[in-house]
Amino acid sequence: MPNLADHLFRQARERPDKIALIYEGETWTFARLADAVRRVAAGLAAAGVGSGTRVGLMTTARPDFIITQQAIFALGATLTPLNIFYKRADLAHVITSCDLEVLIMDRDFVENLPDAADCGELRGVLVFGLPTGAGRLASADGLGQTGAAIERPVDLPETAIGMMLNTSATTGKAKGVMLSLANLRANYDRTPEWLGLNSESVILCALPLYNTFGLNQGINALMVTGGTMVLLPRFDADRCLDAITAHGCTFLPMVPTMLQRIVDHPEAETRNLSSVSRILTGAAPVPAALLERIYRVMGRDTDVMTAYGLTEASAIVTLEHITLRSDGRIERPKSIGQVLPGMEVRILTDDGRPTAAGEVGEICIRGPNIMQGYYRQPEETALAIRDGWLHSGDLGYFDADGHGYIVDRKKDVIIRGGQNIYPADIEDVLYHVPGIREVAVAGQPDDKLGEVPVAYVALQPGCHLTAEALIDRCKQELAYYKVPAAVHFLAELPKGPTGKILRRGLKSPATNASPPGVTP
Incomplete structure (x- = not known):
């Protein structure tokens, strides 16, 4: 009969003197x-x-x-x-x-x-x-x-x-x-294998430990593989670079905003980061420009993986190994990958019909990794799990080769005068504007149209852009109804603990202020 602590005790028997944990200069063996x-x-x-x-x-x-x-x-x-x-x-x-x-x-x-x-x-x-x-x-x-x-x-x-x-x-x-x-063993126990980790892996964990990203790709990966984890008390780009060079970290599980700050660090291209062989990112959209920068800083041979998952599915459900082609182009930069072994994923329409390749619908998941339910919330559980399928609330599709793509959260779709707008479509255009660090689009109530899209932008240091310039860019590349009604500049976009941008925090009037020196 199993116990979640069995992995640690097994490592203590098999490799008692192996360094398991490095924290603030102190080392802990498995024993x-x-x-x-x-x-x-x-x-x-x-x-x-x-x-x-x-x-x-x-x-x-x-x-x-x-x-x-x-x-x-x-x-x-x-x-x-x-x-x-x-x-x-x-x-x-x-x-x-x-x-x-x-x-x-x-x-x-x-x-x-x-x-x-x-x-x-x-x-x-x-x-x-x-x-x-x-x-x-x-x-x-x-x-x-x-x-x-x-x-x-x-x-x-x-x-x-x-x-x-x-x-x-x-x-x-x-x-x-x-x-x-059973849920956790179906996913947590197999995740390190899916990620290519082993007892020689050195994991740099700068994630919070209270969410599934840090719990699974940090602590659990350490216990299952018998590798080594360098633990930081909080994320800091300087300390991450120091840890990589000092301890030869091989695996970086990080949200996109963390990776952005590391590769944008003034010393990123002069430090020896050659030990990093694998990067896993997710929990938020990964801009193609960030992927290009990662390869430039970390090297072409770095295995950059993106994943899709959710707490209710015991963590990751799909995994993509991003490919950098010989011509320098990134293949499938927006893909969340293919479904992992032991799980099933369907894309369903609102009336429960399975979609064809390329057709958008709700991502639904079935397998031994699916939660037992929400504690003391049978109605919420019944809404989330129907006929054995977990309804994620995320909209996406699979291409003909079985690679998945997230379009948006179902509840984040903006309906402008009867036209559906996926915020990610607008965000993708703005992410290609040089000088933009982060962007999120949310719906704002409108008396005539019901809702209109509004963009919230954080700029790179020293960059000056105007709302008019960004709106003009959107007019050039998007259908008229997708063009943001306004653009607001923020020093930082509000985020949850996993690095996800909190769209509901963008709808407060308090977020409309611009930082000094930036033209709204």
Whole structure:
């Protein structure tokens, strides 16, 4: 019977002295990590954590997160990683909607802890950085110092809920996504193989650890392969370049905005980045200009992969190996790839009809990786999973060769006077304008037309563009009804934890301000 911590304990047996983790100059072997997990698990058990206990974990990206995560797994409890940027209302919603029983958090986040009356079934709060307990808070610092240690992870049925992840909330209120051990093993266990990772891989993880990207392509990839992970507490382009050159990092799992900042760094082309052989990106559109820049900085032989996935499908569903042709052109730069083994994907129309190649419809997924449902939300679950198919809410199509393409989110389609507008069509035109760093298009209510498209743009440093120039560009390349009614310039576009641009945050009047020196 499986346990999600089995991979770590296997690595500790097979390669105990191999360096597993590098963090802020400190190294952890697999044996040291497994020993810490045994001791922390014993401390958690003494605090009342056991099989099926619903545990929230809210810490920064550091070894404590990984050790505590693996200890929670080892005990058979259900882990809910929490976004470290949650404020009081967000935290209250997740605690109550997921019925969390124990919360483990950093001292810096205690100020956002809701009142006890708003915490539902929460019966214990363990805090890192708290020397002694105070009121309902207990110290988490001594969890591994009781002198006790578990022998091995508990055996669990495949149906046990290993993690209850929160949707990214780009689609509204976060929901608890129940992922069973069978779901996770069907995807997480196979992801490193799909990505070409092995025990020699050196993973640079600058991702947050509370979402599926960091959990799967970071921690899980480390545990399954027995490679090495260089963990950064937060993303910083300077530190990423330093880590690559110092530790010979071979694999970079990053969202496009991270990669953009690395390849645009003034020292990017003078540093020795030849160790990087694989890059995985996704969670947001990847502009062709960024792909071209990656190859120029990292080298033509770099295996750049783009993927499509979602929390409800236990992570990735399709994978594309981007091809740089001999003439310098990128083949299928917008593709999200082909469907991975063990999964099925259909593109369906609104009335449930399968589409032909090239025809746009909703991406629907079926397979052993599909979630058990949204916790305590049967109506939402029934809407999402119909006849065994997970309806993603994303619009896309497959070409005749089976390569997939995302068009947009179903709910992001703008309807202008009865004409459907996909924001990605406008964004693609604007991304080809030199000097544009980021762009997003959202619908704005209009009394006569219902909605009109509005573009929000972040520029490269030192670049000056006008709204009129960008609108003229769109007029040259797009149908009249797709031309933005306005262009607003922002210093940064609002993003969620995975790097996705939050379109709903673009519709606030507060986002309409332009940075100094930029003409709206």
